[in-house]
Amino acid sequence: MFADVATHYLWWILALLLIGAEVLLPGYFMLWIGLGAAATGLLTLLVPGLSVIAQAVAFVVLAFLSCAAYWYLLRPRLQREDGDEPRLNRRGEQNIGQRYVLAEAIVNGRGKARVGDGLWLVSGPDLPVGTTVEVVAVDGNTLRVKPAA
Amino acid sequence: MGSLLALVVVIVAIIVIAKLVRIVPQGYEWTVERFGKYTRTLTPGLHFLIPFIYGIGRKMNMMEQVLDVPSQDVITKDNAVVRVDGVVFYQVLDAAKAAYEVANLEQAALALVMTNIRTVLGSMDLDESLSQRDAINAQLLRVVDEATHPWGVKVNRIEIKDIAPPRDLVDSMARQMKAEREKRAQILEAEGLRQAAILKADGEKQSAILAADGKKEAAFREAEARIRLAEAEAQATKLVSDAIASGDVNALNYFVANKYVEALKEMAHSPNQKMLLLPVEATGIIGSLAGIAELAKESLGQQQDKNAVARRTPPV
Numbered sequence: 001m002f003a004d005v006a007t008h009y010l011w012w013i014l015a016l017l018l019i020g021a022e023v024l025l026p027g028y029f030m031l032w033i034g035l036g037a038a039a040t041g042l043l044t045l046l047v048p049g050l051s052v053i054a055q056a057v058a059f060v061v062l063a064f065l066s067c068a069a070y071w072y073l074l075r076p077r078l079q080r081e082d083g084d085e086p087r088l089n090r091r092g093e094q095n096i097g098q099r100y101v102l103a104e105a106i107v108n109g110r111g112k113a114r115v116g117d118g119l120w121l122v123s124g125p126d127l128p129v130g131t132t133v134e135v136v137a138v139d140g141n142t143l144r145v146k147p148a149a
Numbered sequence: 150m151g152s153l154l155a156l157v158v159v160i161v162a163i164i165v166i167a168k169l170v171r172i173v174p175q176g177y178e179w180t181v182e183r184f185g186k187y188t189r190t191l192t193p194g195l196h197f198l199i200p201f202i203y204g205i206g207r208k209m210n211m212m213e214q215v216l217d218v219p220s221q222d223v224i225t226k227d228n229a230v231v232r233v234d235g236v237v238f239y240q241v242l243d244a245a246k247a248a249y250e251v252a253n254l255e256q257a258a259l260a261l262v263m264t265n266i267r268t269v270l271g272s273m274d275l276d277e278s279l280s281q282r283d284a285i286n287a288q289l290l291r292v293v294d295e296a297t298h299p300w301g302v303k304v305n306r307i308e309i310k311d312i313a314p315p316r317d318l319v320d321s322m323a324r325q326m327k328a329e330r331e332k333r334a335q336i337l338e339a340e341g342l343r344q345a346a347i348l349k350a351d352g353e354k355q356s357a358i359l360a361a362d363g364k365k366e367a368a369f370r371e372a373e374a375r376i377r378l379a380e381a382e383a384q385a386t387k388l389v390s391d392a393i394a395s396g397d398v399n400a401l402n403y404f405v406a407n408k409y410v411e412a413l414k415e416m417a418h419s420p421n422q423k424m425l426l427l428p429v430e431a432t433g434i435i436g437s438l439a440g441i442a443e444l445a446k447e448s449l450g451q452q453q454d455k456n457a458v459a460r461r462t463p464p465v
Contacts, residue, residue: 028195029170033163056155060162067166071197089176089193089211091303092242118290118305121298140243141303 007055011041032070036063092138095120099148105129106145113143168200178244180206190244207248213240213305216259220311223267227274232313236306237262237293243301251300258297262307265292270312278312285309399444406437 018034040059044050050058087093095115103119104112106127112119113133124133124145133145172195173179179191182204191205198205220234239258241247251257269288270278278285289307297304314322393401 026172028172029167032170033166052152052155053158056158056162059159063162063166067169067197075195091213091240116305119294120303138242140246140301141298 007050007052008041008044011037011044011055011059015041032066033063035066036060039066092141092143095135095143096138097135099132099134100143100145102127102129102131102133110142113145115143165200169197171196171198171205176210176212177208178211178241179208180245180248182206187245187249207244209241209244209248211241211244213238216255216262218259218262218266218310221263221266223270225270225273225275225278229275229314229318231270231275231278231315232311233266233270233309234311235262235266235309237304238306239297239302239304241301242303246299246301254300254302257300258293258302258304261293261296262289265289266309268292275314275318279314282309282312397444397447399440399447402437402440403444406440409437 015034015038018030018037022028022030022034036059039062040055043058043062044055098115100113100115100120100122102111102122103114106122106124109123109126111122111124111127113122121142122133122135122145123139123142125147127133127147132148134148135143136146137144171179171191173191173193175193177193180187181189181191181198183202185204187206188203216237216239218235218237220232222230223233224230237258241254247254266285266289269285269292273281273285286307286309289309290304293307294304313319389401
């Protein structure tokens, strides 16, 4: 099947095709497979006489290894830079640290605060209406509050 | 055969890795299920999920969404049928709850809003419902937000877009408004006429009073003038009679004669050539002349007396 061409060239062609497809197509999985293919090509060049099956197994292992390398080496570094808007699409969390006025007294740990032109459910210590509270955390669509100092 | 196996191995590996890597786009959260049971939620970004064991459950949109409330017929408290439509703005805050607590979030939210619109408008009469949009919106928001809370959803806004009474009702409302305005116009007009009439009458009254006042004043002054004149005449007469009493009657005669002659002179100067002056009473004039002669005689006589006295006295 690949008799007339040196197999490491085949792996590199595959690698380039995958990396090219990565740019064109959505889904970010081909990059690591491509890297695995390139590494397999290098391996077949360095270790001549590998059987096709061995090459395929090596490719599978190397592809998973490249994934693991990203996950354990690169990802922690990338996660440290959180982006400009870490709270994008997290409407609840955008309220943390803000101060609001209770529109309904907190009774049995539940009440309502006026946020913008609407009301949010809040949970916290029992407080009368009109108290200013500070949001400390968010559980889904309930704001956890404490009386503002 | 070996190379075919190798090819299959490579293809399977590619498929497995393709399933391993998961990219959640910004604005979405995906739920993860392990053998069909919910375990966790994937936030936007890149994740690795072990295939065969873990699978993606629901892909929840975490952006604020707009839901059109289709228009429906609602009966108000005073039995008017109005067509109402609106919009709902909501946002999923808890992907897991929104995915699993409710079967069809949009449909459920919509049903809730529609029934509550009926409830709220059913407790108002037509005029109220047309003018109290804010109150309706606030009440709807309060109820729906509370009800959707268990689904991990926050309803941010509910707006009634349009409240449309039936055609004939709108026409009669327009008529009512027109009649109202016409009534006001007529009242104002009548008011204006009344005011004008009052002002006019008032003016006439004032002018009559002022005219009468003027007449009265004038009469008073005339009477006063006559009194003054009479007084002056009386005084003059008194002065003349006093003068006569203390002097000679001939002095009076002199004056009369003087006046008489002057009058004659005036008449002679008259431009009317046809006028023939006949002395009224030649004797009168003569008499007055005699008066003058008397006067002269008297004074001369006194002079002669003085002279006689002077002659009788011998020079010293």
